[in-house]
Amino acid sequence: MRPVSIHTGAWRYPGAQRDANFNLHALIRYAQTLERGCFDAFFMADHLALLNMPLEALKRSHTVTSFEPLTLLAALSQVTERIGLVATASTSFEEPFHIARRFASLDHLSNGRAGWNVVTTANPDAARNFGLDDHLEHDRRYARAREFHEVVTGLWDSWADDAFVRDPESGLFFDPARLRRLDHQGEFFKVQGPLHIARPPQGWPVIVQAGASEAGRQLAAETAEVIFVAPGTLADGQAFYRDIRQRMALLGRPADHLKILPGVLVVVGDSEAEAKAIRARLDSLVHYESAIASLSVALGVDAKGFDPDRPLPPIPETNDSRSSRQRVLELAEREGLTVRQLAQRVGGYAGLSFVGTAQTIADEMQAWLENEGSDGFNVMFPWLPGGLDAFVDQVVPELQRRGIFRRAYSGTTLREHLGLPWRPNRHFSPAPSANP
């Protein structure tokens, strides 16, 4: 989620919490509502720059600023008890030592509720905030991400889970035989270690990824435990699901060690007509000048010159994020949209959306879950707090009645919520008895 909503028209919606970007009380209320709804995790989208759109469009967007995710989630860890806390961190503009440490710290602070959304950051404006003129080329970003993941998880295994003996009699605080220096030397990183933080309660915080390109899928199949994916249709979702499961089978990874969660904007109404009216109202609140700028970003080209009433012209390859461009091109073709129609959809929210009653939305979710479309969903709300409350108060009970969603948390860690195994240390055994 984003504080005001992922939908760019949401802040103008009647009753919306317009100041939520820096209204911590509102975010606490949202996280607590999600926890009441037994959600696995609270996930906040993130960027490392203003969105790269012209000021004339940007000035109409509530998505420009908010709290930094790791500090926000650390704060939320103290006002929630069970819900997982997933933050984005970039492998292109961070140091693996810092990232390993911060997520380990969040995992300790939250008693095992941390997850790391590993992103490679395609936004060129982000690169320019970190001394570079342009960002790394796509495949280089993923090569760096792979090594980054290796360093971070290696650092998390610095200490055996039982390394700290703290025996005042002998004066031994930790057992040096239960500590391992990393001494990593690779193409992108040289990191001595060890990490100076005890092993996280979950072993490793949960690894989340969202890359949909060839390199992104392969890295996810090898290393991810959750994938956020953005299919346009159930058929798309099924193709992606099959592809990931096949890659995992080739690697010998158990299928249930990775959960595939499509992002879906869920608009709940008392009737289907009311839900559609809410979505239409929201889209109508997106300015055209902001809509066309969003389309330009998604395509990686300047779309302002395109004829608004004709179909999209052919779009050249760029160094920008491939998955977002592909999604938009498919949407335009599938629904036969003009540039204007496409811009309004993309400017609001371009991705998968379930719009209907609690019944029809539960039907759609069930269809995905039962037909290898997904293992769950990365649910987004059209506006807040209303759209969130409607989902928790209406759709969650319907899913519970159907027996396809929990009625209460059975575990305490994010891994337990997701049905993922605790991560044993690769260098020290046995695991302590407290973490079987």
Added chain:
Amino acid sequence: MRPVSIHTGAWRYPGAQRDANFNLHALIRYAQTLERGCFDAFFMADHLALLNMPLEALKRSHTVTSFEPLTLLAALSQVTERIGLVATASTSFEEPFHIARRFASLDHLSNGRAGWNVVTTANPDAARNFGLDDHLEHDRRYARAREFHEVVTGLWDSWADDAFVRDPESGLFFDPARLRRLDHQGEFFKVQGPLHIARPPQGWPVIVQAGASEAGRQLAAETAEVIFVAPGTLADGQAFYRDIRQRMALLGRPADHLKILPGVLVVVGDSEAEAKAIRARLDSLVHYESAIASLSVALGVDAKGFDPDRPLPPIPETNDSRSSRQRVLELAEREGLTVRQLAQRVGGYAGLSFVGTAQTIADEMQAWLENEGSDGFNVMFPWLPGGLDAFVDQVVPELQRRGIFRRAYSGTTLREHLGLPWRPNRHFSPAPSANP
């Protein structure tokens, strides 16, 4: 403070909270106790590596690991209401964009209670966690720190305080004329900006520094608002105080825009004899092998070969932290200590210490405050929770009786606690009426 104490024998002290490094409940209790004692701020010391001492000594130390400071302070922001929250971040191994963002975020999350302790990081093991074989030479570190500070504060001034208008009628979320891109290009950094986070409630989080070298003092006189300093005696403290005030006068900075706070380990007893016995007991709990290793770190040379029963031999210059070596050399000479005596003191805690009753400690503090030795103190506790409780329950009331310490917070931000002015934006005026 450190979770278990700055004193390396503290974890073996009877009643000590030995697991405090990862016991958040203990740290919450400490922060709340400090808030009950009306302290300006909670400050957690930090490093970016295991301390660079041999494993044989390190294994006896509780100072090796704890939470990462920014995530910890974000968590503490939700269980405290008034106390300031100061974290260390290094200018040598961080990116200014991330640092500007995180401290701004902490300032928002805490409603204006954040402070940034700017350090240049002298530990060579830290460099080896970030791809370098050795750390930058001293003066280069300070040149980088100066530019880093310029970038971070520039990013904090990205937005006017009233930039976010959020007018649903016109569809204007922010006024683009109230946003300024940084476009910094310097020797060490190229950062486009703007920062994608609203201006911090304090304008800028409070800038704290601790460098005692020529370059460190000059940077502090120019940019710091708090200095943590480690004088061995009141005369040392007065010399430092005068030096900083003179530098500020030359720069035209008002003297009260920078608070000088010596670090002091305070050991409270019901009698002076009891206080001295507590300190002696603590020192006796430091292993000699850990003591001699600490001395080696402080001096930047291997001291294990030195004759333990003779005075310290001459020590060559190194690339390590100058201030800590200088402090130790002065201590050895001032008190005529042997290597063994020096190692035990340095291994426990080498710096300034007030050991006595609430009366005598208040006397010493008052002498510093009234004779231009300091503007306050960075108080450290010999062991926790007992040493902390004794200070808050006995010394704080004595200081209050004397009228030299507050009985309640009069403001809500760290700047207000410290008597520092709110920071106006250098590029946009007027400030909003809420922040005069």
